[in-house]
Amino acid sequence: MKVVHYLNQFFGQIGAEDKAGIEPVVKTGPVGPGVLFQELLGSEAEITATIVCGDNYFAEHIDKATEKILAMITDYHPDLVLAGPAFNAGRYGIACGAICAAVVSRLGVPAITGMFAENPGVESFRKTVYIVATRGTTAGMRDGALKMARLALKLAKGQPIGPPGEEGYLPRGLRKNYFAPETGASRAVTMLLKKLKGEPFLTEYPMPVFDRVVPLPPVERMSEVTLALITSGGIVPKGNPDRVEASSATKYGKYDISALQRLTAESHETAHGGYDPTYANEDPNRVLPLDVARDLEREGIIGRLYPYYYATVGNGTSVARAGQFAREIATELIADGVRAVIITST
Numbered sequence: 264m265k266v267v268h269y270l271n272q273f274f275g276q277i278g279a280e281d282k283a284g285i286e287p288v289v290k291t292g293p294v295g296p297g298v299l300f301q302e303l304l305g306s307e308a309e310i311t312a313t314i315v316c317g318d319n320y321f322a323e324h325i326d327k328a329t330e331k332i333l334a335m336i337t338d339y340h341p342d343l344v345l346a347g348p349a350f351n352a353g354r355y356g357i358a359c360g361a362i363c364a365a366v367v368s369r370l371g372v373p374a375i376t377g378m379f380a381e382n383p384g385v386e387s388f389r390k391t392v393y394i395v396a397t398r399g400t401t402a403g404m405r406d407g408a409l410k411m412a413r414l415a416l417k418l419a420k421g422q423p424i425g426p427p428g429e430e431g432y433l434p435r436g437l438r439k440n441y442f443a444p445e446t447g448a449s450r451a452v453t454m455l456l457k458k459l460k461g462e463p464f465l466t467e468y469p470m471p472v473f474d475r476v477v478p479l480p481p482v483e484r485m486s487e488v489t490l491a492l493i494t495s496g497g498i499v500p501k502g503n504p505d506r507v508e509a510s511s512a513t514k515y516g517k518y519d520i521s522a523l524q525r526l527t528a529e530s531h532e533t534a535h536g537g538y539d540p541t542y543a544n545e546d547p548n549r550v551l552p553l554d555v556a557r558d559l560e561r562e563g564i565i566g567r568l569y570p571y572y573y574a575t576v577g578n579g580t581s582v583a584r585a586g587q588f589a590r591e592i593a594t595e596l597i598a599d600g601v602r603a604v605i606i607t608s609t
Contacts, residue, residue, distance in 0.1 A: 264308040264342035264419050268297045269332065269362050271355045274347075275315030280539055283319035287331045290315060296404060300345060303412035308419070312339050318354040319539060325361060333365050341372060343419040348377030348407045349384060351399040351511065351579040353537065356384025363392040373418035377407045378433075381582055385433055393418065394433045399511055399579060428465070474582075488602040490559075491569035493592065495577035495585075496543065496550035496609045497535030498526070507576055509536025515575035515588050517595075520568075525554035537578030538609045550607055569601050577608060 272282040274295045293301045293310040301310050314335050321328040336344060344366045346359035356378045363374035368391070377395040378385050385394055395414060397407035410431035417424060427434045443450065450467070457464040482488055499507055505516040523530075526547035533543040533550065548554045551572060559565045573592050577585070596604065 265339060266300075266304065266308050266310045266343045266345060266415075267336050267339050267341040268293065268300065268310050268313045269344070269346040269359060270295060270297070270313060270315050271321075271349075271352075271358065272315060272317045275313065277315055277317075280536065283317040283539060285315075285317040286320055287314055287316040287328060287335060289313070289335055296348075296408060297345075299405065299408050300412055303409055304416065307416060308343060310345075311341070316358065318352070318358065321358040321361075322354045325357075328358075329361055329365050332362055333369065336362075336366060336372075337370065343415055344372055344374040345411065345415060346374065346376040348395070348397045348404070348411060349382060350377075350397055350401060350403070350407075351379035351382050353383045353578070356382035357387060358384075360384040360388030360392055360394070364388050367392065373415070375411055375415045375418060377411045379579075380433060389433055389435050390437070393424075393435075395431050396433050399581065434469075482603050485565050485603070486563055487566045489567045489569055489600055490556065490565045491596055491601045491604045492520075492551055492553065492556060492572040493604055493606045494551045494572070494574050494608070495580075496574075496607055497533040497576040497578075498531055498543065498547045498551040498574050499534050501530055501532055503532070503534045507534045507574065509534055509576060510579040512576040512578075512580045513584065515573055515592070517571050517573050519570060520553060520572055521570035523553060524557050526551060535576045535578055535609060537576075543609075550609065552605070552607065556605070565603075569596070569599070 272278055272285055275290070276295050277285060290313045292313065294313040297310050297313050314332055316328060316332060344363065346363050347355065349356040349359045359376040363376050366372050366374040375393045375395065377397045379397055379399040388394065393414060395407060395410045397403050414430050414432060424430055454464045454466065497507065499505065499516055500518055505514060507514055507516055528545055531547040533540045533547070543550045551574070556568050560568045575588055
């Protein structure tokens, strides 16, 4: 079987964020993680071509990029298309999902990708594309590739695909009828007994969990409040003294701005690894608007600007970790009398 593999500029061995704007190009044979996939696919399939596209180019030209890549894939008449895995890289995940969805719907060719469960590409494409569950980082490359290769071969051969728990893909929100060896009543009692004993069990009908936040009423007299600035855009003092990670952050920083009227390229930079840092590094106020906040303070529109700002990196950071940051930061701000916050991203 002939296979075409899609990669971004990093895994396609073209470059890092400085090459994220490149248009789609074709390389012959397996490249980067494609070498591992070829090993896992064995003699049953051959990666004949690898298509590489920059994350920024795809994100900024989704329709155009999809058409270009689809045309490139068509030229090779593949039996199967692989994309990624994208782990927890959001732009990469969206690209992998969009390409696989286009291949399946328009070419009628099986396509599969892999992502971490919190990748934004999952919610966008899980119902139309098989997305294998991976870890959040490249540390899970071999395990993710193994599950992708196994499922990809079954898809390409037209073999029946089992449920997510057996095959390793993320649930697609689809249900199929099947004959179970035990009645529903018997299975329910078995689960109940396990629950009463504190033993692990797997429900047949998992309920969705929604993180609902009740909005507070609007601030009535902004001229009397202390306002704080927070950013997930990674703006930190030059040199990143707290070593906030470029992706999958495990920490945040708290930085003194009491004596500053604005941020400068000499004093601050971004630690974020999920977007082109050029414009943020040229003028950090584009991500953390200290200059405008000072204007509001001078004009009396806000009562006072909090003398510190908080910064972390949202790129690949887990929801659980982000929730932890929020609780810790909110506790400090409330204790210091802050009544309003402006949170900026990228």
